[in-house]
């Protein structure tokens with residue numbers, strides 16, 4: 001065994017870590033098509049159900065312009081709704 005060899009995490013280990021991080025930061029597991037650790041948000045779990053989406057990763061993750069536009073419109077509505085009530 002060499003100190004330099006680090007076994008890559010298995011899919012199951014990655015999945016377990018993801019679930020833990022989602023529970024910690026989101027209170028639920030994110031299962032969206034574009035679920036990812038977002039470096040723009042300091043490694044926060046983000047998917048398309050989050051207000052943090054669309055983020056800087058949208059193109060890397062292959063989101064279409066329509067999907068991004070729809071998410072932007074939804075966010076604006078959510079934010080306006082929040083201000084509107086106060």
Ligand SMILES: [Zn+2]
Nearest residue numbers: 038055056057
């Ligand atoms: Zn991102």
